[in-house]
Amino acid sequence: MTHQTTQEIVARAQDLYEDLHFTAARKWKEAGEGRKVIGYMPVYIPRELIHAAGMLPLGIMGGGDNLEVIHGDAYYQSYICRIPRSTIELGISGRLDFVDGMIFPSICDVIRNLSGMWKMLFPDVYAKYFDVPQTYEDEVGGTFYEGEMKEFLHDLEQIGGRKVTDDDLRNSIEVYNENRRLVRELYALRAEVPWQAPASEAYLIIRAGLVLPVEEHSQMLRDYIAAARAEKRPIKDNAKVVVTGMFCEQPPLNLIKSLELSGCYVVDDDFMLVSRWLIGDVPLEGDPIHNLAQAFLHHSESTAAKYEPDLKEKGQFLVRSVRRTGAEGVIFAAPSFCDPALLDRPMLQNVLKQAGIPFIAFKYAENSGQMQPIREQAGTFVDSIKLWSAA
Amino acid sequence: MRPTAVKTPPKEVIKDASMLKQKEMMARHYDRLANAHENGEKVASTFVPGNLNELVMCFDLVNNLPEVNAIQSGLRRQSGAYIMEAERSGHSEDVCTYVKSDIGMMAKGNIGPNGKKLPNPDVLLLSYTGCFTFMKWFELLREQYKCPTIFLQTPYMADGKVTPNMIQYMVKQLKEDVIPKLEEVSGVKFDIDRLREYLRKSAKAEDDLVAVLQSAKNKPSPIDAYFGGIYYIGPIFGAFRGTDDAIDYYRFLREEVEERMRKGLGPVTPDGTMKEEKYRLVVEGPPNYTNFRQFWKMFYDEGATVVASSYTKVGGTYDFGFRHDPDRPLETLAEYCLGVYTNRSLPMRIDMLVNYINEYEADGLLINSIKSCNSFSAGQLLIMREVEKRTGKPAAFIESDLVDPRYFSAANIKNRLESYFQMVEQKRSGKGAAA
Numbered sequence A: 001m002t003h004q005t006t007q008e009i010v011a012r013a014q015d016l017y018e019d020l021h022f023t024a025a026r027k028w029k030e031a032g033e034g035r036k037v038i039g040y041m042p043v044y045i046p047r048e049l050i051h052a053a054g055m056l057p058l059g060i061m062g063g064g065d066n067l068e069v070i071h072g073d074a075y076y077q078s079y080i081c082r083i084p085r086s087t088i089e090l091g092i093s094g095r096l097d098f099v100d101g102m103i104f105p106s107i108c109d110v111i112r113n114l115s116g117m118w119k120m121l122f123p124d125v126y127a128k129y130f131d132v133p134q135t136y137e138d139e140v141g142g143t144f145y146e147g148e149m150k151e152f153l154h155d156l157e158q159i160g161g162r163k164v165t166d167d168d169l170r171n172s173i174e175v176y177n178e179n180r181r182l183v184r185e186l187y188a189l190r191a192e193v194p195w196q197a198p199a200s201e202a203y204l205i206i207r208a209g210l211v212l213p214v215e216e217h218s219q220m221l222r223d224y225i226a227a228a229r230a231e232k233r234p235i236k237d238n239a240k241v242v243v244t245g246m247f248c249e250q251p252p253l254n255l256i257k258s259l260e261l262s263g264c265y266v267v268d269d270d271f272m273l274v275s276r277w278l279i280g281d282v283p284l285e286g287d288p289i290h291n292l293a294q295a296f297l298h299h300s301e302s303t304a305a306k307y308e309p310d311l312k313e314k315g316q317f318l319v320r321s322v323r324r325t326g327a328e329g330v331i332f333a334a335p336s337f338c339d340p341a342l343l344d345r346p347m348l349q350n351v352l353k354q355a356g357i358p359f360i361a362f363k364y365a366e367n368s369g370q371m372q373p374i375r376e377q378a379g380t381f382v383d384s385i386k387l388w389s390a391a
Numbered sequence B: 001m002r003p004t005a006v007k008t009p010p011k012e013v014i015k016d017a018s019m020l021k022q023k024e025m026m027a028r029h030y031d032r033l034a035n036a037h038e039n040g041e042k043v044a045s046t047f048v049p050g051n052l053n054e055l056v057m058c059f060d061l062v063n064n065l066p067e068v069n070a071i072q073s074g075l076r077r078q079s080g081a082y083i084m085e086a087e088r089s090g091h092s093e094d095v096c097t098y099v100k101s102d103i104g105m106m107a108k109g110n111i112g113p114n115g116k117k118l119p120n121p122d123v124l125l126l127s128y129t130g131c132f133t134f135m136k137w138f139e140l141l142r143e144q145y146k147c148p149t150i151f152l153q154t155p156y157m158a159d160g161k162v163t164p165n166m167i168q169y170m171v172k173q174l175k176e177d178v179i180p181k182l183e184e185v186s187g188v189k190f191d192i193d194r195l196r197e198y199l200r201k202s203a204k205a206e207d208d209l210v211a212v213l214q215s216a217k218n219k220p221s222p223i224d225a226y227f228g229g230i231y232y233i234g235p236i237f238g239a240f241r242g243t244d245d246a247i248d249y250y251r252f253l254r255e256e257v258e259e260r261m262r263k264g265l266g267p268v269t270p271d272g273t274m275k276e277e278k279y280r281l282v283v284e285g286p287p288n289y290t291n292f293r294q295f296w297k298m299f300y301d302e303g304a305t306v307v308a309s310s311y312t313k314v315g316g317t318y319d320f321g322f323r324h325d326p327d328r329p330l331e332t333l334a335e336y337c338l339g340v341y342t343n344r345s346l347p348m349r350i351d352m353l354v355n356y357i358n359e360y361e362a363d364g365l366l367i368n369s370i371k372s373c374n375s376f377s378a379g380q381l382l383i384m385r386e387v388e389k390r391t392g393k394p395a396a397f398i399e400s401d402l403v404d405p406r407y408f409s410a411a412n413i414k415n416r417l418e419s420y421f422q423m424v425e426q427k428r429s430g431k432g433a434a435a
């Protein structure tokens, strides 16, 4: 048991967050002969496969507001979101030169096309578009997904020069089950006592999980949860809100802080879904690939990047999140030009209207500087929620 | 803002016989659609890429294409108001304007191009091919119409190849999900021989379409493969693939084009036959529909013919050999969906454009980047540089939107085109190598 304070743990997470050279991952790689690092983009990939191959999965969430984009803009028109250009910037500027592969999950056409661009720009690095099923019957989508995972695993075996056994996979599933349990514990803690574990801190702690080995990250989560429980922090008269739409391009950290400053306790969100995409433990007995596929099909989170086959279920995840956390409203925050988030938004808003849940909406970019308008909008929202609940 | 166009008395637009035939076919189709429910017919809405018209016909369903409706609204200059309507009701200014045009049209009574109300669909056939927006679009329509929605996922051809896993997945979806659900909605039993028959007819028309598209290799090209090409693909990308009508139309069109070729004539434009072919271009990206005629005129006035385009491959890439195959009915549908242009990886798209420039002996590449279409637009700047590098031919980039008139700036586009043509000239005379 360590005795770090939340401040110390958050400071370490913040260092990792700000380090656009990914020093921690570089060090991990250098620490052992033949170690490999595989980068991946939002929203979800089965990191267990990479871990089982003895490699480090490294989450790349764009460049944020600290990266100066010099080359990236030459690849994208002004009406395309920021994350692909800052990711290209990371690549071209050599910040990802230690990465042995890049995975582009099936989230939208921008990331999809980026997978092809990556192949052209970095022909010597393994680049894969990772397709996932949008149909959820075992025999159809499930079989397809198992096939895709096996193909990916085969590629990893080639890169790593060794076979991955079922036991390797089971071990990795167990390690990630543990990590997901801790992430959920942190979410539950934040929903229960948001003043003890503010969203901006939780964000950094979860984000650290994208660059650290999972075992180390689980320890960080344990330490943070213990420290956050133990400390006494002042309770504010904030309103509890759920934030949605931030599943891909990340908001600047300042945006999350601004929401807090304007009187919000963010009690649930869709940041870095990869860290809790699979709900509940993936079973260890039986075929591990099959188990991962089953978890994906039947026990995974909802997001705009996913097709919802059941009209009645559309948007209910948001209502459930509000009920579970005791939130009083929802903030739709989407990256500018983000098709999935912005096309989904009217449908989700209709569901909230029917459920009588208030909401506001705004857009951001990963490099947004001006927080004043957002702060004002969120502040007004909080005031109206309070008036409404007092009435 | 008011459009800047000065009002002049409408000039007679020159149409060739194939265009008139197509016009008659389309009018007939829209009438059938408008009267479908009165006539006891059911309607399936679906998309152009991954359009399973042969399968839809097996269930006696009438094919309704919201994308084509949006194009029609664009051409009729109604899309602007529809888009505003959708934005007023909460849709973002950032997203695909086809969707907003469709949703706005729905809000304003769903009046089709023939002035009659379009029927509510009885089923949404969500063929998810080559564009993420499709998925959200039909979720939005499902919310309105509350009708059964059938989903067919086409995996993305990211590595430039079709794997057995992809085909098996699609065939399974067709067998276990799409076909049973279509049977249920329509009350018609699936008959695979009927499907085969339609596929046979498709292949026939596809042969003639390819001959038409490839006639542009001739100098001068008897067709414009972008502005004119959009008319040529109409029937086969829409509700006619697999019908006798399509066979007749494409045979007729082919004869017409071959006749022009024999006579050494250039393409037919709205102002008559193009005089001199000065520039041969390959175009990537969809056109603008709100100012379609004006846009086209900027090309033919300068003697520029488009000899090949990627947009005319969104509903199927037939010129690289694919034909619907009646002997492998379900697999062929899968391969068709997999192969549409926007479902091809970026490197494949680049290969295709390079190939066009070489095969059609074009002067260069022009990209029309569409503001609201990520499927096409994300990556086009790299496409441009790569094609330039590999062909040594100049490329140019212009920006507009499909059906949102706010993003069509005639002056900007005209300027760009003029300097592009100058660049081509310089290149030809060997001066502007670094241009």
Ligand code: SF4
Pocket (backbone or CB within 6 Å): A081, A082, A083, A084, A107, A108, A109, A110, A111, A248, A249, A335, A337, A338, A339, A340, A341
């Ligand atoms: S921010 Fe949205 S549009 Fe951009 S890459 Fe991510 S999901 Fe796609």
Ligand code: SF4
Pocket (backbone or CB within 6 Å): B096, B097, B098, B099, B130, B131, B132, B133, B134, B342, B372, B373, B374, B375, B376, B402
């Ligand atoms: S391909 Fe482009 S224009 Fe067509 S629906 Fe998709 S985003 Fe819209």
